[in-house]
Amino acid sequence: DAMVIQNPRYQVTQFGKPVTLSCSQTLNHNVMYWYQQKSSQAPKLLFHYYDKDFNNEADTPDNFQSRRPNTSFCFLDIRSPGLGDTAMYLCATSSEISGANVLTFGAGSRLTVL
Amino acid sequence: KQEVTQIPAALSVPEGENLVLNCSFTDSAIYNLQWFRQDPGKGLTSLLLIQSSQREQTSGRLNASLDKSSGRSTLYIAASQPGDSATYLCAVMDSSYKLIFGSGTRLLVRP
Numbered sequence: 001d002a003m004v005i006q007n008p009r010y011q012v013t014q015f016g017k018p019v020t021l022s023c024s025q026t027l028n029h030n031v032m033y034w035y036q037q038k039s040s041q042a043p044k045l046l047f048h049y050y051d052k053d054f055n056n057e058a059d060t061p062d063n064f065q066s067r068r069p070n071t072s073f074c075f076l077d078i079r080s081p082g083l084g085d086t087a088m089y090l091c092a093t094s095s096e097i098s099g100a101n102v103l104t105f106g107a108g109s110r111l112t113v114l
Numbered sequence: 115k116q117e118v119t120q121i122p123a124a125l126s127v128p129e130g131e132n133l134v135l136n137c138s139f140t141d142s143a144i145y146n147l148q149w150f151r152q153d154p155g156k157g158l159t160s161l162l163l164i165q166s167s168q169r170e171q172t173s174g175r176l177n178a179s180l181d182k183s184s185g186r187s188t189l190y191i192a193a194s195q196p197g198d199s200a201t202y203l204c205a206v207m208d209s210s211y212k213l214i215f216g217s218g219t220r221l222l223v224r225p
Contacts, residue, residue: 006157031211042118042203042215043158050211090157094211101146103213105158 006091006106013081013113021076021109023091032074034066035090043090049074081113116141120204120216127194128224135189135219137204142182149178149189150203194223
């Protein structure tokens, strides 16, 4: 089935130890997003790619970087995780279909920083 | 800056009750509005999408309305069931394809 797959589902890391989260999609969608969701809070957009164009949110910390080597894959790199980066990280994709732009989300990667 | 607010933050109802979840947004220049469901510890599942030119969408027991001029949307759930227990998130998409979320309504349907 076409879908959005995130790996790993669960990641525990030490304070300051770099982490990479991956997202792959078989939907051939041209837009990919990374959201951060802390406990009981709204998902917060970190950045998104429209095709190859990278769009960073103004309040996304420099500690967070992203790569999109091709249409199917997108990575979230956290260079020096802090305790406050403990959260669920959600990847989503979208494409305009019949004038609608529906987001499809992956199951998320839950990151715990100790 | 677009802000999305959802009321109530939490809701507990007995099974079978009809209920309404509310969403408001500050900037009416939206591309569309979407409602999602999130189960604990899981990703988001899209429920309904309303284009900016539409007034409502229906899927099964769910009906979502949009009043863009007043910056409001409602999600109506008919004949609620315990399986409907989840967090419901409202989100608006702007013209640059950014989706801004509210903080959700946690729904508990009691058997």
